[in-house]
Amino acid sequence: MTRTRTEHPVEYRALVAHAAGDLRVETRTLREPAPHEAVVAIAHGGVCGSDLHYDAHGAVGESVLRGPMVLGHEVSGHVARAAADGSGPAEGTPVTVHPATPCGTCRFCAEGRQNLCPHTSYLGSAARFPHTDGAFAERHVVDASRLVALPEGLDVRTAALAEPASVAWHAVSRAGEVAGRRVLVVGAGPIGALVVAVLRRAGAGEIVVSDLHERPLRLATELGATRTVLGNAPEDLEADVAIDSSGSAAGVSTAVGALRRGGRLVLLGLPPTPEQPFLSGLVATRELTVTGSFRFHAELTEVVAAMADGSLHTAPVISHEFPLSEAATAFAVARDASASGKVLLGF
Numbered sequence: 001m002t003r004t005r006t007e008h009p010v011e012y013r014a015l016v017a018h019a020a021g022d023l024r025v026e027t028r029t030l031r032e033p034a035p036h037e038a039v040v041a042i043a044h045g046g047v048c049g050s051d052l053h054y055d056a057h058g059a060v061g062e063s064v065l066r067g068p069m070v071l072g073h074e075v076s077g078h079v080a081r082a083a084a085d086g087s088g089p090a091e092g093t094p095v096t097v098h099p100a101t102p103c104g105t106c107r108f109c110a111e112g113r114q115n116l117c118p119h120t121s122y123l124g125s126a127a128r129f130p131h132t133d134g135a136f137a138e139r140h141v142v143d144a145s146r147l148v149a150l151p152e153g154l155d156v157r158t159a160a161l162a163e164p165a166s167v168a169w170h171a172v173s174r175a176g177e178v179a180g181r182r183v184l185v186v187g188a189g190p191i192g193a194l195v196v197a198v199l200r201r202a203g204a205g206e207i208v209v210s211d212l213h214e215r216p217l218r219l220a221t222e223l224g225a226t227r228t229v230l231g232n233a234p235e236d237l238e239a240d241v242a243i244d245s246s247g248s249a250a251g252v253s254t255a256v257g258a259l260r261r262g263g264r265l266v267l268l269g270l271p272p273t274p275e276q277p278f279l280s281g282l283v284a285t286r287e288l289t290v291t292g293s294f295r296f297h298a299e300l301t302e303v304v305a306a307m308a309d310g311s312l313h314t315a316p317v318i319s320h321e322f323p324l325s326e327a328a329t330a331f332a333v334a335r336d337a338s339a340s341g342k343v344l345l346g347f
Helices: 049-057 158-174 190-202 214-223 249-257 280-285 299-309 324-335
Strands: 011-019 022-029 037-046 074-081 094-097 139-143 147-149 182-186 206-211 227-230 239-244 259-267 289-292 318-323 342-346
Touching: 011 324, 022 324, 037 158, 049 324, 074 139, 074 158, 094 158, 147 299, 158 190, 158 299, 158 318, 158 342, 182 190, 182 249, 190 206, 190 214, 206 214, 214 227, 239 249, 249 259, 249 280, 318 324, 324 342
Parallel strands: 182 206, 182 239, 206 227, 239 259, 259 289, 318 342
Antiparallel strands: 011 022, 037 074, 037 139, 037 342, 074 094, 094 147
């Protein structure tokens, strides 16, 4: 049955990037949802590296701001208005939002690899124009099918980590069997830290983490790292698997150098430019397997369940939270990897 209701115009505040260095908190008017769409009252949102790039550079790689865009894709909240067609969670349900909407018809969607869909729209992305507004806002209209209800045991604040934890979950799945194996994680920022948490849940035998700062390494230990290294990991480590979450040429070199012959390299971190130096000679002579890892798709539901039952320990990744009115301070703190983990905005 289709539900109908009359709403007065709703005004809300949102965080909007206009250009590099031009971040504004603006008041907007909520558009009327389509029958299949719900309105979510956003409670918490995690500042991602892509948000920082849009603010600092006005672009993320080839995705360049050509007009104002609401940032944010790591969000959680409550359903303020359920979809009129009866789909999706009921009003008042705590939820997290899947930020990707794949086309559903291309070959990748047909193969179950929707994260590779070239026609995907993603919250807070300038890949297309008009841009896809994100959800750093007090209210957000979204297709009800993109909402995942939070189970008992998972609070709305921690659920803001569900999106980056799904990125980490997908990366570990790309590594193949990790149970009982020695795994090196290069870079212990929020994503790298969540990779450690997923590896611990997956039963990795040893989890070695390298980073350039002490604070991320302490967090990695709390999440399950068995050994940490300040700086480059030793080349005689002979890891079975290496996951690079740094996105830097130096980090990838560290990962390649520390792998045993026949090991597996997962490239998770995105470099500042597509062309980077690479130790292809060692990849060939050690017969390494190299695989990429990009976003995620169905993993979000599994991650939410694992966070709720306590088997995926993620809460310590959150280091700071600021109100929307202090977004500039939040972004500045998030840029300092030596002093922060995941920084949240509160709405």
